[in-house]
Amino acid sequence: MPKLIVFNKPFGVLSQFTDRGTETARSTLSDFIQLKGVYPAGRLDRDSEGLLLLCDDGRLQARISDPRFKMAKTYFVQVEGDPQEKDLDQLRKGVRLKDGMTRPAEVELIATPDLWPRDPPIRERKTVPDSWLRITIREGRNRQVRRMTAAVGYPTLRLVRWSIGDWTVEGLAPGRWQEATP
Structure with missing residues (x-):
């Protein structure tokens, strides 16, 4: 049976086990998972x-x-500003990004x-409100959710992946992992 790990990836951690990108060492999965x-x-x-899922089966x-x-x-998704229904409808229908239209999202x-x-905390601006959205997508382009919210005028301040399919990070502290049923 394949091994499946549910990991609550903290802010600032790379989604890989090694870091060869810079002279300054950055936190990676190997700081948390020794499997x-x-x-x-x-x-x-x-x-x-x-949520980041890890497994041993291709x-x-x-x-x-x-x-x-x-x-x-x-x-x-915490966004800067106060999105209106018309803005959410754009996300629901799909947004044109540089790499094409996104599939419709649930928003x-x-x-x-x-x-x-979050460590470090999100910056607070007294004159600019922020709002929270729940966004579900069924594709996975590079930085897609951030690019989608920016495309409709609401930059992302904080992004937390809560679930993939039936797997979730509910009840799992940042930096912690557990085995799950594939």
């Missing part, structure tokens, strides 16, 4: 937090990360979710 033979099924940007890895399978990925304005504090 051999597991690899990320997809990526999560260094400045994003939340087929399962493809099933999770390949956009052909349209596995739902749900994010809690709703939500109350501030009960999340762990």
Whole structure:
């Protein structure tokens, strides 16, 4: 049976086990996970937090990360500003990005979710409101959610991937992992 790891990736951690990109060492998965033979099924940007799945089976890895399978990925997204229904409708219909139209997304304005504090904290601006969205997409372009919210005029301040399919980080502290059923 394939091994599947559910990891709550903290802000600032690379979604890989080694860092060869800079002279200054950056935090990687190896700072948190000492298992051999597991690899990320997809990526999560260094400045994003939340669910990262790792597994030891190529087929399962493809099933999770390949956009052909349209596995739902749900994010809690803090944006700068106060999006209106017309803005959310643009995201729901699909947004034109430099690499083409996105697939329609499920989007709703939500109350501030009960999340762990981010380190470092998000900058607060007294004159600019912020809002929280729950966005579910079924593709996985590079920095897609951030680019989508920016395209409709609401830059992302904080991005937390909450779930992929039925797997979630609910109840799992940042930097912690557990085995799950594939």
